[in-house]
Amino acid sequence: MTEGADAVRPLWEDTDPETERVLVEMLARAPAWRKLRMVGEMSRTVRELALIGLRRRYPHDTEERLRRRLATMLLGEELARRAYGPEPPE
Secondary structure (H helix, E strand, O other): OOOOOOOOOOOOOOOOHHHHHHHHHHHHHOOHHHHHHHHHHHHHHHHHHHHHHHHHHOOOOOHHHHHHHHHHHHHOHHHHHHHHOOOOOO
């Protein structure tokens, strides 16, 4: 890639520039419904990974408690409390 103000920085350091170019073109041409589906899938994956981390950190918590912890992580304490009520007892 070229240097200077007009240079495009790679999005992924571990990806071949031509492969990245093709991927970016495909994403740009994808219909809106496909992009929304991809965003939804990524969001679901992030929540699942966060729950895995919480299960490792709190192996003795109930599923209810883990999901409440996740809500607090995603929404903040105040909004999680307003949406889901107080945290379940430990």
